[in-house]
Amino acid sequence: MNAEWRWDFTFEILPKMLIATFNTIIAAGVGYAIALVVGLFFLLGQRTPFKIINIINREIVEFIRSTPLLIQLFFVYFVLPQFGITLSAWLCGMITIGLHFGTYLSEVYRGALEGVPKTQWEACRALNFSTIYTYRKIVLPQAFPIAIPGMGNYLVGIFKDTPLLSTIGVAELFHAATAVGGYNYRYLEPYTMVGVIFLILSVPAAMGIRKLEKRVNLVQGKIKK
């Protein structure tokens, strides 16, 4: 093994890596879409007036949040077939990521709703607005900008956690790098390329989110250094 970087090898595996990058982006996008919806359900569970549902919901969220995504992946992938449900690795990965990050997103939603001043709710009640009208016209337009930075952060977070999917055999970027590395017995270029591709994609995204956050704060009249 020598530490010299081989450009010919790099260009040889580049097309494969780029196709796999595409898969990674799809995985992150689909996982994020599921997480957005799952988060709404957890939020509903949190805000229903039934105490018992609130408690169960909180415990489930707590449990999912404090256990590793990796084992959750294994659990879904290996245990569901025992109950006669055989899903592809892709589907298992998407469901698990959706569930895991759904719990985080429900917290983002909750924070955003609580960020709307109480007086707004009271004013709606005083004006005799219906619940639906209150949410649609008064609360959600104010809560959404508060939620944007948190939502963006978890998009980047999901993107960075997609390499875990390779452990159950989803053919994304990291999986491709491991396969290429094992085949040629050279790990230097594939793994470094994975790192560089991740940097290229996630640093601008994170910067964009930070800009958005500043803008949101400005719109809301909060001035931040």
Next chain:
Amino acid sequence: MSYFAFLAEHGSTLLLGTVTTIKVLICSTTLYVIISMIFGLMRISKNKIIQGIATVYIEFFRGTSLLVQLFWVYYVLPFFGISLEAFVAGVVAIGMNFGAYGAEIVRGGILAVPKGQWEGAFALNFSPAKRMRKIIIPQIFPIILPPAANLTVELLKATALVALVTVVDLTFEAKQINSITWLSAQCFGTALLIYYIISRFFLVPFLRWLEVIAARKVGKEKI
């Protein structure tokens, strides 16, 4: 095979794995706290070069995936003649990754100390080093501990990844037992429960206790 029979047969193996997980947790937490202190201070330095180094470090480790960094440390560093043991590689990768996140928390904490404190120290003619050490740093703990507690729980979850570079921790043992017995629900379910118990009944109460202590130290009663 009932669950109790499963526990009787494989419980001790899982417990051994748990001990390794806790070792990884303690070592990498220590490393990440040190790194985040150093880089958090570098980040607010007036020297552009020092600040630049810290920014690059933080952006780099936050921009790439922990798993990629872990594999890079374990499989690619040997190309450069640095062969680390799996355990050390895991601790180093996790510590450096979370150190980057922690540095941002430390920076935020330092900037959140009220301006009057800085001016007071200046008025009393404290040197910059003494001002940091005696006035500012002791006050940042109540500010940084809540987000740092969240980060530490994340770190506990991240320790599961070291199983992928052959550290024999809880996840590794669960996977091993699964491949022998194919009792997936039992072994992965137990592993999930153990992680949950560590986090909910040991780690989080401990961190809350630290928060209370830190708040009391600066004279703010908490709750």
